[in-house]
Amino acid sequence: MTMILSINKKKVLIIVALLSSVVAYGQQTDSLQFYLETAAKNNPTVLQRFNEYQASLQKLPQVGSLPDPQLEMGIFLSPMELISGNQVAEIKLMQMFPWFGVIRNAKDEMSLMAKAKYESFRDAKLQVYYDVQLGWYDLYKVRQNIIISEKNMKMLKTVERLTLVKYKYGSGGSRNSSASAGSMSGGSPAPTSAGSSGMNTMGGNSGSTASGPVTASPSGSMGSSSGGTGLSDVYQIQIEMGDLENNIASLRNEELTVMAAFNSILNRPQQTPVSAADSLSSEPLNLSYLTVSDSIFIRNPMLGMLHYEQLSLTARKKMVKQMGYPMVGLGLNYSLINKSEMSTSMMNGQDMIMPMITVTLPIYRKKYKAMQAETGFLKTASEQNYQATANELQNGYYQALQLYNDAQRRMKLYENQSNLAHKSLDIQIKTYSTSGSSMTDILRTRQQLLDYELKKLEALTDFNTAKAWIKRLVTL
Numbered sequence: 001m002t003m004i005l006s007i008n009k010k011k012v013l014i015i016v017a018l019l020s021s022v023v024a025y026g027q028q029t030d031s032l033q034f035y036l037e038t039a040a041k042n043n044p045t046v047l048q049r050f051n052e053y054q055a056s057l058q059k060l061p062q063v064g065s066l067p068d069p070q071l072e073m074g075i076f077l078s079p080m081e082l083i084s085g086n087q088v089a090e091i092k093l094m095q096m097f098p099w100f101g102v103i104r105n106a107k108d109e110m111s112l113m114a115k116a117k118y119e120s121f122r123d124a125k126l127q128v129y130y131d132v133q134l135g136w137y138d139l140y141k142v143r144q145n146i147i148i149s150e151k152n153m154k155m156l157k158t159v160e161r162l163t164l165v166k167y168k169y170g171s172g173g174s175r176n177s178s179a180s181a182g183s184m185s186g187g188s189p190a191p192t193s194a195g196s197s198g199m200n201t202m203g204g205n206s207g208s209t210a211s212g213p214v215t216a217s218p219s220g221s222m223g224s225s226s227g228g229t230g231l232s233d234v235y236q237i238q239i240e241m242g243d244l245e246n247n248i249a250s251l252r253n254e255e256l257t258v259m260a261a262f263n264s265i266l267n268r269p270q271q272t273p274v275s276a277a278d279s280l281s282s283e284p285l286n287l288s289y290l291t292v293s294d295s296i297f298i299r300n301p302m303l304g305m306l307h308y309e310q311l312s313l314t315a316r317k318k319m320v321k322q323m324g325y326p327m328v329g330l331g332l333n334y335s336l337i338n339k340s341e342m343s344t345s346m347m348n349g350q351d352m353i354m355p356m357i358t359v360t361l362p363i364y365r366k367k368y369k370a371m372q373a374e375t376g377f378l379k380t381a382s383e384q385n386y387q388a389t390a391n392e393l394q395n396g397y398y399q400a401l402q403l404y405n406d407a408q409r410r411m412k413l414y415e416n417q418s419n420l421a422h423k424s425l426d427i428q429i430k431t432y433s434t435s436g437s438s439m440t441d442i443l444r445t446r447q448q449l450l451d452y453e454l455k456k457l458e459a460l461t462d463f464n465t466a467k468a469w470i471k472r473l474v475t476l
Contacts, residue, residue, distance in 0.1 A: 030275035035132050035266060042267040043128045049121035056114040063106035069095040070331075084347040085337040094331030094358060098323070105319035112312035119305035126301065126472055128265065133468040135262035139276045141461045142255045148453050149248045152446065153241065155425075159442060160237045162432060167234065233439035240443060280464050282411060289470050290401070297393050299475040306386040313379040320375055324368035329358030397473050404466035407459045414456035421449040 040046060072092040079086035260270035297303055333356050339349030362368065425445045432442060 032133065032136050032277070035136065035262075035274075036129055038268075039128045039132045039266050040125055043124075043265060044267055046121070046124050046128050049117070049124040053114065053117040053121045056110070056117040059110040060107060060114070063110050064103060066103070067096045067098070069093060079338060081340065082337060083343060084345045085340045085343055085349045087335055087337050089336040091334040091336070092331060092356070093334075094329050094356065096327050096329040096358070096360075098327055099325035100322070102319055102322045105315045105322065108315035109312045109319060112308045112315060116305045116308035116312065119301040119308060123301035123305065126475070130468055130472040131265050132262070134465060135258065135265060136276065137280070137461045137464050137468075139255070139258045139262060139274060140280060141457055142251055142258055143276050144457050145454060146248060146251045146255070148450065148457065149244055149251065152450050153244050153248070155446060156237055156241050156244065159429060159432075159439075159446075160234065160241070162429070163233045163237060163439065166432075167231065236439060236443065240446075280460050282460060282463065284408070285404070285467055285470060288476060289474050292397075296397070296474055297390060300393060300473065301475065302389050302393070303386060306382055306389060310379060310382045310386065313375055313382060317372065317375040317379070320368065320371045323371070324362055324365070326362060327360040329356075329360075331356040331358065393473055397470065400466050400469035400473065403462055404470065407463035407466055410459035411456065411463060414452050414459055418449065418452040418456055421445060421452055425449055 070093070072090075072094075074090045076088050076090075079088045259272075259274050262274055263270045263272050333352075333354040335352035335354070337349060337351055425442065428442045428445055432439070
């Protein structure tokens with residue numbers, strides 16, 4: 001029995017371990033890669049572009065087919081008398097054929113337009129990837145900002161406790177010295193003369209002969225001065241804490257806004273929790289992304305879309321030119337003839353089959369010339385759009401590269417500045433208890449440390465944003 005229980009326990013432990021591994025794996029799905037895949041599957045813009053691409057593929061069988069044949073049927077209400085009989089019905093079947101190359105060029109145009117739509121779909125997907133990364137980095141920055149602010153709040157509370165201890169200790173020492181001075185003045189006249197000299201030194205009334213107020217005046221003045229300074233420090237710290245609490249509350253509201261915007265990219269409820277990374281990578285980009293060359297944007301989907309658009313317009317121009325040539329139609333005319341009693345012809349009652357040919361006469365040339373001119377203007381506009389887009393990509397690349405280099409430099413700078421400010425603040429807090437530094441210096445250094453930590457966080461976020469921007473522009 002004991003062995004059976006031990007075996008069951010082992011099974012339970014194995015099952016729990018497996019479930020734990022499954023849960024751990026499920027938790028790992030809340031990563032940037034997971035959100036990128038979710039956005040690619042659920043984002044409405046990406047789905048729209050994909051459906052447009054699918055719709056463009058359906059145009060290939062439309063333009064690659066011949067025109068529908070024409071079937072005409074006619075029935076004579078009264079049979080028409082012919083030499084060879086009475087005609088009762090007539091059937092015509094006609095198939096039109098465009099000029100050679102029209103269908104081929106039309107298929108080329110639609111095929112190239114479908115490729116352009118696919119490049120548009122790729123561009124939308126890359127843009128959504130970029131937006132997801134921006135939202136991810138913004139959420140990381142806001143949450144790390146909250147953590148840094150809460151750490152500073154704890155630091156201010158520690159300084160506040162030190163200030164209260166120092167204030168209580170200083171005011172207590174003043175009260176003890178005041179009490180001892182009062183007892184000494186009541187016992188002998190020696191303290192009276194000391195009190196009178198102290199009174200004269202402070203600019204008091206020399207005509208006063210009461211020893212109590214004279215001796216209490218100097219000690220009381222000192223106690224109120226140190227106490228006032230201590231209270232002022234406490235109030236100043238509380239002011240800083242109030243501003244910091246307000247900033248933290250504002251950041252928490254901003255966090256909700258950023259989460260809502262992030263969830264909207266993923267096309268899911270805005271209140272859905274979002275997991276952010278504990279840290280961001282500071283690894284530099286591959287050198288292939290940082291090498292400026294003429295072919296750096298050759299795989300960019302925007303330029304690819306415009307390139308295929310130009311090729312499709314070239315095919316369309318050929319098609320329009322060939323549409324200006326005649327169309328040829330081939331058909332049959334079938335006449336249903338009944339026998340006539342009055343006819344002695346050998347073909348009496350035999351049906352008639354007549355082959356037919358039809359040719360269109362494109363004599364109105366203005367519309368064909370206008371179609372060719374329209375295609376030429378569209379192709380020129382597409383070429384200019386290609387050049388403008390290439391210039392914008394190049395401009396954006398240099399801006400992203402500048403942000404990348406600037407953020408990399410600021411990361412090193414603010415890391416060093418933050419360490420120095422942290423060391424300086426530790427020294428000032430330690431010496432504050434021994435009156436080696438003032439509260440103003442501590443608060444100023446604390447503000448510098450907070451600024452440097454926030455600037456370091458912003459530099460790290462900008463660094464990763466610049467990397468995402470460069471990868472958005474340069475597709476390897």
